[in-house]
Amino acid sequence: MAVFEYAPAPESRSIVDIAPSYGLFVDGEFVDGSGEPMKTVNPATEEVLSEVAVGTEADVDRAVKAARRAFTRVWGPMRPADRGKYLFRIARLLQERAREFAVLESLDNGKPIRESRDVDVPLAAAHFFYHAGWADKLAHAGLGPDPRPLGVAGQVIPWNFPLLMLAWKIAPALATGNTVVLKPAETTPLTALLFAEVCRQADLPPGVVNIVTGAGETGRAVVEHADVDKVAFTGSTEVGRSIARAVAGTRKKLTLELGGKAANIVFDDAPIDQAVEGIVQGIFFNQGHVCCAGSRLLVQENVHDEVIAALQRRIGTLRVGDPLDKNTDIGAINSAEQLARIRELSDVGEAEGATRWQPACELPDRGFWFPPTVFTDVSPAHRIARDEVFGPVLSVLTFRTPDEAVAKANNTTYGLSAGIWSEKGSRILAIADRLRAGVVWANTFNQFDPTSPFGGYKQSGYGREGGRHGLAAYLMGADSE
């Protein structure tokens, strides 16, 4: 037993009411779905949380029609300043109900309450506040003198940051005058449905936001619907590719935010202790279910042993377990399916000759769990150095010179993010210039802000979300690149 054992400090789950079943949110009302309802489980315990409606093509059609109606009659003609008021109202409601959202997010997703409380929910509110401010200032965004909305946006979001990705999608769409049909991820629909309740609480006109739950088929119906003007997707590169195919040749505008295999580059003059923190934050934040996760550690060979020793010691202090415990650092893997993929790729890593290291840590008996994992002796040819694992698995590679670091960092089909650790400012700027990644962090990692555009190079997708650039994706004539 540890000398200083932290007693369990669970956040109370009674703050949130979970209904036994949920319908679709269409035209301001909760309605039944025509598909066979699906169950959503708590990945930490495998307990069924609720039954959620599944939208079919007909349901999606109803939602798109409602969105179109709301766009032409109410939301489109509305004074921009008034649209801003609704967004401010939503933002404030998210803050007021922050604990509810945080607990629900941790229950449905498996992420630690510390993250949903300190990152997901505050950032989601921040996105609404930020975009609320833009609503009546779009003429000054440098995107033309009188930028016009596109119409109806069809949006499909992933399960890793359910509420935050919803905010990234809905806030800019609404601020620019569009209406929305959003499909949450199959495994994490609950916070989107709570958000629907917030829309009602904010008196948002019916049809402006429609939420259609379901799996891949429902998403396909949203994306392929003929009356959708804009498609926004965050998720896997594989699905993104099929969406790009489906949208090709139509008038629909498209933004894709897909996978990543980010390099986190540690030079020998880095602040080592903080770099170790950054490596941990880069790959173990949200169980590694982060598209911009720093999953490839590129460490300068002359400090490799020192950095790895410090990293292993630090990983030994990570607290894996009950997501609702306020002291938990790493929660549950979101689904059995994702766990299987992480296991498979880790086994491939070992089979290909990399060395697997995992701390001694007890995992709960029920639920989906994977310990934090570090692979050393990884070659750039190994699959764990190329494929996105989307889990708490770090691949360590080395370099000898800055040129080699850049070459190896860019040697990926992705290009979403990268990190540089060095105390030398000139080196940071020079390297950042040469990295083909949408976001480059210097002496930090996984920092997000609504003012900062986010998006990828190459197979990480196209278009930007957040900041002034993110507005362009929802405005007519504005270049979304």
Add this chain to the structure above:
Amino acid sequence: MTHVLDPHALTAETPPRREPPTPYADVTRSESAFRAFLHGLPGVDQVGASSRVAMLGTRSIKTTSKAWAIDTAISMVDLTTLEGSDTPGKVRALAAKARRPDPTDPGCPPVAAVCVYGDLAGVAKEALAGTGINVAAVATAFPSGRASRAVKLADVRDAVAQGADEIDMVIDRGAFLAGRYLDVFDEIVAVKEACARPDGAAPAHLKVILETGELVTLDAVRRASWLAMLAGGDFIKTSTGKISPAATLPVCLVMLEAVRDFRAATGRHVGVKPAGGIRTTKDAIKHLVLVNETAGADWLTPDRFRIGASSLLNDLLLQRQKLRTGHYSGPDHVSVD
């Protein structure tokens, strides 16, 4: 050596330069070698250090772990009075408090030490005889350290002769900031020698106060920590309490990293003592969490971690009573010192 600022100052015998422990035996062979070593330590990113302690500050320590943390914190307190107005009476009152911090509860642990000026060390020693509670005396022209080395060493010898078990010295921040690292090193070595007792009994333990509020940057804190450990300090201590800011969590983090890395390299344990500015139970618990998750559980003992404080103790006692009885009492339920 003669005093840098005052060539006519009293001169002190400088003991032969002590070699730092392996594998660092040669780093003090010259001023430039020592400088290269200290400046070659990895830098500290202020933003990263601050966000690390902010994250650890969110640890939720409740029920049994809170009870353990409060008792542990009490047992780590160096109960301090360092005022010009200190009297033997005040020191005796403090000693009584140190032995039984909570007169209503015999289960409450005593503190680790009572910390006073050197001239009152004898009074404290007498008042604490047979309790196991140490007497710590500040010395070396505390708090500024601006005196000739002979005066500083005399100050130390005097406190040791009065029976001090621990000496809290200050480093020469002027010399450190001017880059005269070997001067600072030699002085710590000399003070360490002065901690020896003429009768051959165990020498007084040496705590080296870095006065981090005057060093300002975390890079400087890391260098000063290593300097003090290499020179043989048993503890590194943040502050005198006379300069603001005193102990802060990022500074404590860097010092804990230093002792952790020093042990990994040399096998020697050096303690850490944040002092000044820690006033609430919450602050104290944050420090214990920091120790636990930085240097590790090996440092969660009064031999390796101390908290220099005066008003903190009463808050710890109030929180302890609250845990025990289920309700808050109030400031009149603990003694005023």
